[in-house]
Amino acid sequence: MSAEPTQGLSAVGDGHFTSDKLAEALVDVCATVGLDPTGAELLRVTNNAVYRLARHPVVVRIVASRGLRHRVAKVVQVARWFAEHDVPAVRLLGGVEQPVRVGQHLATLWETVPDGGVRPRGRDLARLLRRVHALPAPPYPLATWQPLDDVRRRIDEAEGLDDRYLEFLLRRCAEVEGRVQDLDFVLPPSLIHGDAHLGNLIASPAGPVLCDFDSSCIGPPEWDLTPLAVGVVRFGTPAGRYRELARTYGLDVTRWSGFPVLREVRELKLITSVLPIMVSNPGVRPELLRRLEDSRRGDTSARWVRYT
Incomplete structure (x- = not known):
């Protein structure tokens, strides 16, 4: 994620990653891992397009910047290291080899954090x-x-x-x-x-x-x-x-x-x-x-x- 959130659809890098292509990538990623993207909510788009699935407790994060795709493997490693040491952090979706590659796109899948709790301080x-x-x-x-x-x-x-x-x-x-x-x-x-x-x-x-x-x-x-x-x-x-x-x-x-x-x-x-x-x-x-x-x-x- 970038330094601050940006809402809305976007294209990235000469328009190669348009909103339509990112939405298509979501469908392809979900098909690859056996999930249903129907009704998915786009939470934000900056360096990543982040979708919350409506029919599964899963968040899909698709890299939307060609120049930053090299970071995805590191993200997976750090997430696993945090989980191994019980650091309170988002968890990768189990049972899926990550990151998921579909064509030119790379994605990671995460367990949805349950709603509730007080605003972080x-x-x-x-x-x-x-x-x-x-x-x-x-x-x-x-x-x-x-x-x-x-x-x-x-x-x-x-x-x-x-x-x-x-x-x-x-x-x-x-x-x-x-x-x-x-x-x-x-x-x-x-x-x-x-x-x-x-x-x-x-x-x-x-x-x-x-x-x-x-x-x-x-x-x-x-x-x-x-x-x-x-x-x-x-x-x-x-x-x-x-x-x-x-x-x-x-x-x-x-x-x-x-x-x-x-x-x-x-x-x-x-x-x-x-x-x-x-x-x-x-x-x-x-x-x-x-x-x-x-x-x-x-x-x-x-x-x-x-x-x-």
């Missing part, structure tokens, strides 16, 4: 992150943190963006990457979620569970504390939610000297998350351009609204 995210960060290293190679890799891939897939903006983004990526390499992190590297915000927690009767492991890797735990902090500044997320996260986790990343660099990385992700669907989902364009202009001007206090 900052302290819930902190407790889950502490569990993730305390896990032993998985017994298989897991990529190390390369936070600008997906940003560059999205720039490569950009639909209809002026060259001056593309050049700005590539230049900013190079500048920020240099600053990232100079960081001296406080905490030892560990398995990290990689996109740890409250939108990637799902309420359940048994308590919140983590979802979306696309960005999981071995990296600095400080990165997992950054999204909520940036959300306070850019989206007006109540500051108390971040304070609760910091207090429960035991570290306020905003007081660390390296936080401004992590904020730059996070904001690049927030800006570029919709680049591959800008033409096919034109409603995102005004907000995207506003974010780009704020970034070009160095305006660090402008409020953004979530892509819709």
Whole structure:
């Protein structure tokens, strides 16, 4: 999943993954594993098209970005590692070899999280992150943190963006990457979620569970504390939610000297998350351009609204 949810249908990367093709892919995926797609609900489309089946307690997640298909095998591995260690997280559907490949599409299938439970809070995210960060290293190679890799891939897939903006983004990526390499992190590297915000927690009767492991890797735990902090500044997320996260986790990343660099990385992700669907989902364009202009001007206090 991307840095923030985007609703609506989309085409990705020169229109190759259109809404119609993704819907056809859902039918094909379901046929492959013996499920009925009738009445399926499209929950969201960004880097993945996420459908909830009406006739089975199953969520189908179809990769909708050519540049990010390489992450699917990792998602399956991390989900199994979390299950093995009883981390509260979404679970892969059993009895199915995953990921499922149908033509040019890759998909993963998940057990639906039962409805109910209270809205997740900052302290819930902190407790889950502490569990993730305390896990032993998985017994298989897991990529190390390369936070600008997906940003560059999205720039490569950009639909209809002026060259001056593309050049700005590539230049900013190079500048920020240099600053990232100079960081001296406080905490030892560990398995990290990689996109740890409250939108990637799902309420359940048994308590919140983590979802979306696309960005999981071995990296600095400080990165997992950054999204909520940036959300306070850019989206007006109540500051108390971040304070609760910091207090429960035991570290306020905003007081660390390296936080401004992590904020730059996070904001690049927030800006570029919709680049591959800008033409096919034109409603995102005004907000995207506003974010780009704020970034070009160095305006660090402008409020953004979530892509819709």
